[in-house]
Amino acid sequence: MDDIVLKLAVIGVAGIGAQWLAWRLRLPAIVLLLVAGFVAGPATGFLDPATDFGTAYRPMVSIAVAIILFEGGLTLNFSEIRETSKTVRRIIMYAGPMIWGMAALAAHYVGGLSWPTAIVLGAILVVTGPTVIIPLLRQAQLEARPASLLRWEAIVNDPIGALFAVVAFEVIMVYIGLHQAENLVLLIVFGFALAIGGGWAGAKLIVWSFVRGHVPEYLKAPVLLATVVAVYAATNMVLEEAGLLTVTVMGLVLANSRIASLTDMRRFKETITTLLVSGIFIILTASLSLEDIRSLDWQAALFVALLLFIIRPVAIMLATIRSGATIQERILTSWIAPRGVVAVAVSGLFGTLLADVGVADAGRMVAFTFAVVVTTILLHGFTLAPLAQFLNLKKTAKPGILIVGGSRWSTALAGKLKEADVPVMLADQNWNHLAEARLASIPVYFGEVLSESAHHAIDPKSFSSLIAAGDNDAYNALVCTDFGPELGRSHVFQIGRIDEKARKALNITLGGRSLTKEPVSFLDLREKLLNGWTFQLTRLTDEYGWTAYKDSRPDGALILLWIKPSGALMFAAASSGTPGPNDRILSFAIPKDEARAEAASKTARKAELTPAARTTPDDKVVAAGAGMDEGKKAS
Incomplete structure (x- = not known):
């Protein structure tokens, strides 16, 4: 028992440690997770999941994959797919079967696998893996269209590929004579209907119970998690791996329903998924034996090369003809297709099942799948950002600021930031408050920034920081609380005076940082603006440094932030450092002559x-x- 606890602790620490190190080094996290799993398993022999966890190993992986796919479904909103829906449909309906067929042929004639193993392997390799692509998209910073295209394909194709493998396996069982063809057709049709209907019914049940108040707020996330596991297990009892489609449909339906607490539940699921992805990748990599690795020869290498450089590009380019996607988007999609947890888990399952019915080379399926997973993660992980940059599909915007609350003061601030070449947007639900900003050609958002429509119209990743500058301190705090998890608590700021005793009484997760070291109210800022105060941008030099700058400031000057030569924004109230040469300091003060x-x-x-x-x-x-x-x- 103590040994298992120790190994679970090592898996947890190594997984999160790899995620943190990848963030610090700006590397694909999956690459470091693979390295950690290889060191823990084949390299040292410390971890042998099948032996260490026994009969719980495979159900544990299956449930983890189901939760990961459900969380992926929660990220799929129909409003994001309006421009790419035709392309996504064609990739799933046409490219998927083409990849299946061509991969099966290559696995048999080039890889040397038997027909049963090759057919099931070809079905498995249809998947592209949200567990890999989503972290890569987070780091690559693609434009909205190609990012939506890759994310939708990865999440929807994962259960589809698993079900392709189910169909292939059942067909093989009929061919061998272990199953009846009539029962197979009925089982597959009934299983698909149950998977889709069960996912829809489970989501509607959650919506009804949550909206009607039948579940208390503190139990909503646990109830949701338990429901996901229950519907997955129930569907799997009818058709193996059909539960993956069920949970994906359930997440998709929930993502497009109007539940007030869905945002909090989504964040909870993201946290769980990050832990599961980290642990499962290490466990599955550690389960690979040195014998499996040694079984990979030149035939396996040639098969992987065909899959990456011929099969996938040909299928995608043919399927997306006249689909509305640009040639750059088609090229990017034809190359980027990393496989992940689902491919490894499903190949392990069906490799065992095929071996049980006497298929001699079924064990090589796992080795081939791992070869594809490792190769695609390494190649696609390190080439996604450069290729997107080359194809002009990467966001080129510098770190920007979203200012919530239109007024003469915030408009003047936005104007000065725009003058400094800092991307800025001013948001307010009062059209008149945005009049001056519109006349000054400052980007604006008219509407409630806390609404669901704003979540899709304003991409939080386009901004590195937020300033809540409305005339209502409570609303400013609410905006900072809502955007804090998206941008980071250290990157949301608000104006307004908050009594120190009241601040200590509030939960530390509420509100944001004060924009100025000494909090200043909205009325005070407006009065200063009326009295002639202006926003001033000053560049420091080797001769005119930070000390000289401070000495030259008028009394009461408010230093807000400084802009590094790289474009990075450093807010004075949150930074422990000091500006250096070539930094531009933005302050709010009375002009020198008037001073x-x-x-x-x-x-x-x-x-x-x-x-x-x-x-x-x-x-x-x-x-x-x-x-x-x-x-x-x-x-």
Whole structure:
């Protein structure tokens, strides 16, 4: 027991450690997970999942894959596929079967596999793996269309490929004589209907129970997770691996329903999925033996090359003719097709089943699948971003700022940021508040930024930071709370004064950071603007450094942020560092000339009020009388 606990702990630490290291080094996380699994398994022998976890190993992997696919379905909103729906349909309906057929032929004639093994392997390799493609898309920063295309194909094709493998296996069983053909047709038709209907019914049941208040808020995420596992297991009892389609349909239906708490549940599922992907990849890689690796010869290498460089590109290019996709998008899609957890898990399942019925080379299916998985992860993981850059399909925008709350002050701030070549957008649900910004050609969003439509119209990944600058402090805090998980808590800021005692009483996850080191209210900022304060952008040099800049600032100047030469934004209230040469500092202060005039006016007023210079009407009368007395004496 202690040994199993230790190994589970190592899997967890290694998985999350690989994810963190990939984030720090800007590498594909899946690559480091593969390395960690290889070190833990074949290289050292520390981890042998089939032996360590026994009969729980395969169900554990299956449930994890089901949860991963369900979470992927939750990310598929129909509003995102309007422009690419025709292309996605053609890839799934036409390219998938073509890849299946050509891969099976290549596996038999080039890879040297028997027909049963080759046919099932060809079906399995239709999948492209959301567990791999989604982390890659997160790092590659593609434009919306190609990213949506790759994500939809990966998530929808995963259960389709698994069901292709089910059909292939059942056909082989009929050919061998172990199953009846009539029962096969009935089973497959009934299984598909049950998978789709069960997923739809499960999602509608969740929507009904949540909307009617039959489930308390704190139980919604656990109930959802338990329902996913239940519908997956129930469908699998009828048709092996049909549960993968069920949970994908269930996630898809939920993603397009209007549930107020869906955002919180989606974040919970993302957290669970990150843990599962990390652990499952390490476990599946560790399950590969050195004998399996040694079984890979030149035939396996040639098969992988055919799959990557001929089969996949030919199928995609043919299927997407006149589909509305650009040639650049078709080229990118024909190359990017990394396989992941589902391919390995399904190949392991059917490899065992085929071996049980006497197929001699069934065990090579897992080795071939792993060869494809490792090769595609390495090649596609490191070439996605450069290829997208070459094809002009990568976002080229610099880190930008989303400003919520239209006013003269926020419009002036947006204008100065635009002048500094910082991407900016001003959002407000009052059309009149955006009038000045529209006249200044500042990008605007008219509507409620917390609405579902705004979630699709405003891509949070296009902005590195958010400033909530409305006249309602509570609303500013709500906006920061909503966008915090998307942008990071350290990248959401708000204006307004918050009492320190009230701040300590609030949950630390509520609201954002203060935009200025000393919080300033909306009314104070507006008054300063009316009194002549302006936004000023100053570049530091080797001679004119940070200290000299601070000394030259007028009293009360508010330093908001500075822009690094790379375009990175550093907010003064959140940064522990100081600006350096060539950094541009954005401040809000009274202009120098007006500051000097105001200082001179203050000095003059002080001088008028000093005792030596102070005179009163009575003093003047006395002085005049004294002068008259002196005159009389002289006469």
